[in-house]
Amino acid sequence: MTTFARRAERVQPSAIREFLALAGDPRITSFAGGYPDPTLFPIDELHKIYDDLLAKENASALQYTASEGLPELRSLVAARLTADGMPCTGDDVLITQGGQQGLDLTAKLFVDPGDVIVTERPTFLGALIAFNPCEPDYRSVRMDDEGMDTDALEEVLRGTDRVKLVYTVPDHQNPTGRTMSLARRQRLVELAEEHDVVVLEDTPYRELRYEGERLPTIKSLDPHGRVVHLGSFSKILAPGLRLGWALATPEVREKLALLKLAADTQNGTLNMRAVAAYLEGFDIEAHIEDMLPTYRHKRDLMLATMEEHFPPGITWTRARGGLFTWATFPPRLDVAAFQRDVLIPRSGVIVVPGAPFFADRPESHHARMSFSGVPDERLVAGVRSMGALLAEALA
Amino acid sequence: MTTFARRAERVQPSAIREFLALAGDPRITSFAGGYPDPTLFPIDELHKIYDDLLAKENASALQYTASEGLPELRSLVAARLTADGMPCTGDDVLITQGGQQGLDLTAKLFVDPGDVIVTERPTFLGALIAFNPCEPDYRSVRMDDEGMDTDALEEVLRGTDRVKLVYTVPDHQNPTGRTMSLARRQRLVELAEEHDVVVLEDTPYRELRYEGERLPTIKSLDPHGRVVHLGSFSKILAPGLRLGWALATPEVREKLALLKLAADTQNGTLNMRAVAAYLEGFDIEAHIEDMLPTYRHKRDLMLATMEEHFPPGITWTRARGGLFTWATFPPRLDVAAFQRDVLIPRSGVIVVPGAPFFADRPESHHARMSFSGVPDERLVAGVRSMGALLAEALA
Incomplete structure (x- = not known):
């Protein structure tokens, strides 16, 4: 063979x-x-929604749609991101096959073999699995109860100019459950600008918050468009629908959309219609x-x-x-x-x-x-x- | 940036x-x-299926499942492939996000930058879009009403040892509608073995046959495990469900499954359950x-x-x-x-x-x-x- x-x-x-x-x-x-x-x-709400969607006159719910995602769903996601301190419109949002695809697409867009991805220490295993086919080198940065240690990050960034991405799960991280402090978030954005790197902010657990205050996303602190922000419906609705999103600058979003088209054409139309109907008809908050x-x-x-x-x-x-x-x-x-x-x-x-x-x-x-x-x-x-x-x- | x-x-x-x-x-x-x-x-059948699936006791239809795909669906696809002359079990089948993801995963598995992919002339544009991020070189091979000209293919294979993949849509090809003859299918398999290359057989239109006899798939003529066979429910059920399959040797299937896990974790559980229920409860043929x-x-x-x-x-x-x-x-x-x-x-x-x-x-x-x-x-x-x-x- x-x-x-x-x-x-x-x-x-x-x-x-x-x-x-x-x-x-x-x-x-x-x-x-x-x-x-x-x-x-x-499930009762989704039952009602699929029941409505799969009426004879709705065959378009089973047809192809745009590779960036269903326009209504993109707008509804944008409204939630805007409410979370990241003003945007549906055009800025790419619908992904769960959060995992956002990791895959972002790595493909930025990482050549031998480029360095910085991660927290420890980090989300699924992200390493997503990044590995791009053949990166890794540097991991120690954490404490305030999340990634930005002094240690700065050392890494000073030590090599091959860093392309800094990957973080700032809210209730997988695997540690830790949340990055506001001061560290701000410092991370400064360092990204200073050292010309992209921050990949992955937030699947952001909304599962049991105590403590809601901190601003790293993306919301980013005046330079250096942050690619990922989120997912897996933990707040259901993972079996495989729907997530990416928010980035128009240039980056457009490239991510083209990589999405190459990878799998589009997300499932029916599931996108269903989640759009859920966001419109029910109170997800x-x-x-x-x-x-x-x-x-x-x-x-x-x-x-x-x-x-x-x-x-x-x-x-x-x-x-x-x-x-x-x-x-x-x-x-x-x-x-x-x-x-x-x-x-x-x-x-x-x-x-x-x-x-x-x-x-x-x-x-x-x-x-x-x-x-x-x-x-x-x-x-x-x-x-x-x-x-x-x-x-x-x- | x-x-x-x-x-x-x-x-x-x-x-x-x-x-x-x-x-x-x-x-x-x-x-x-x-x-x-x-x-x-x-749509009426799918309506009934989703109605049954989204009952309170079926919450697992919205949960994560195996990255290779729902086991029932893999077995049901294997039964159809077996009936089509490709004896296999569910273990040999990978469920993909439509046929497009099979193209993406196969290219990632085999193609390094500068490796050559041979295509028909013309070929499916979406395949080029899927292959391009792997940075291949291309050689296109002329076609006639019998499909890809295998003499011309042989010339290409003799001219370079960088060919890794030969990509073909043998049945009612996109864009030409042409079907590869049996003799050419057999010759293609011989040439693949002789020149140590993989054949990527893409069959989304195979079952939309309006006249002429059903020809054996290239995979069914392949004694050496050199063919990766792709198919899709998009044209025979509905594209908005985004479900397809790949059939390959255990070694290749396992690697494709790992690349699938990296790319998007898995397909939508609910849609896989629905299509499995469709195949079990209705007569897709x-x-x-x-x-x-x-x-x-x-x-x-x-x-x-x-x-x-x-x-x-x-x-x-x-x-x-x-x-x-x-x-x-x-x-x-x-x-x-x-x-x-x-x-x-x-x-x-x-x-x-x-x-x-x-x-x-x-x-x-x-x-x-x-x-x-x-x-x-x-x-x-x-x-x-x-x-x-x-x-x-x-x-």
Whole structure:
């Protein structure tokens, strides 16, 4: 067989992918997925919407449409972004196949092989998967409870002129749950301008905020058009519709749209019509408000149970939103090995071992744990048995 | 602003994209689109299916699923491919975001910058758009009524060892409507093996067959696993669902699935569930049979009207299926200029000027004309006034 392209070397099975297969097993208690809680999907409203849409006179809902996305949906997304401090019109918005496609398209637009992408340390694994086919080099920048350390970022930017993109999940980050402070957001925009780089702001968890104030997006602080802003309906409506958006300068948006056309022609027309109808006919802000107590409760329950049952020497983040906490174990604990040899066989619990979330210099003594999607009793039982096994392993 | 990646130079607005915008104007008679006839979509059946799917207990239809595609749908597609002479199981099938994504993923898997992709002459414009970001060189191979000339292909393959992919639409090709003969299919497979290249077989129009016998797919003639076979539900169900498939060897399928995961995580779960339910609950083969007379009639009407009203010196293909005829004008007629200066302003008719369908050495005296999607009376009136304007221009 003929050889693969060079980029294929950078395309390898990920740890998460294997766990997601396991997660379908009913004997498994999975803290591994990043799945939203399906009981929170507005399925009755969507039922009504699809029922209306699939009437004989609406055949155009099943036809091709514009590759940038359905114009009504672009306008409705623009209105929400405008309300969130990013004044724009539908023309500025590109509809994407979930947030993931925004990552893929942006990397393709800016990153040549050997160019540097800066990420948080740790960062969203799915972003690395999206970026890898562009064959970038990576530099990861340490984080603390204020998000990416912009002093450390500045060092990286001074050390090389090959940086093209700085990738960040500023709100309730995946995997750490951390939120970048306002001062850091402002500094990031200054540094991007000073060093001529693009900031890729990825905000799938922005609206799942359980406490703390709403901070301005990085895009809203950007006078220079250096920020590509991505968002998604996956966590606020439903991931199975695969709809997200990108907001960028007209020049960048146009290029992203052409790359979108090349990649898959367009998003599904029917789903775009449905989400447009949802935004027009229902109150998505109220829907989001209604979801928050459930997730807040889950977060509180998981953190309290960890507090009670995890042995000393383990720390974890307290996310103000999103779906995740990031646990850090004593460096001698290799979480992947512990999970394989002890946690799965003896408790049926899975988490995501932290190493793949590092763009470079991986550390193996962390885990991402999701508090969504597991019923309360199982959540408590799972964390408790994990705690007992950890106590044993660390004794 | 920071510079774009090198591949962005190959990402430019296409002629078709501009025409598709024009096609929305009710004063325009468009022979330009490749749109299937929306009155043929099985909207009542889909209505019932979405109605069943969006019941409270089916929230998983809105959740994430496997990046390779919904297992039921993969199996159902495999059963159809098996019936079409390509024995396989669901494991061998990757669900894609329409046929277009199969083109994108396959190019990414095999093509490094400077590698050569061989195409038919002319070829599907959307494929060039998909391939371009991989920065290939192109060699186009002449066609006749038996499809790609395999002697000419052999010359190209002997002339360079940089060929990685041979791209073909063997059934009712876009833009020419031509079908590759069995002998050429067999020869293509031999040449691929001999010269160590991959054949990318793209079959969106395969099942829209109005006359002539069903020929074996190239994949079904391939003992070496050198063929990546792509198909799509866009023309046989509805394009707005954005569902297609790729069939390849396990090694290639696995890599394509990883590239799919990187690009957009997965297809829409709800739409995959719906199409699986359609394939299980309804008879898609009967649905396709039912559509054929409409398209056959449109084709016959367009060709007869061209015969009657086009002036001498113009030839066109007689497609045995698909949606297109390819018209060839005297070399002195630049179709793009004629359309801009005469055809649109004086008749409101649009076609797709042929130049962008050539991967190299473009010719400007052809047009792709689609017979689907325009009501009979407008179709006749449009072809007639186009004929009159052509007679004037060529006089």
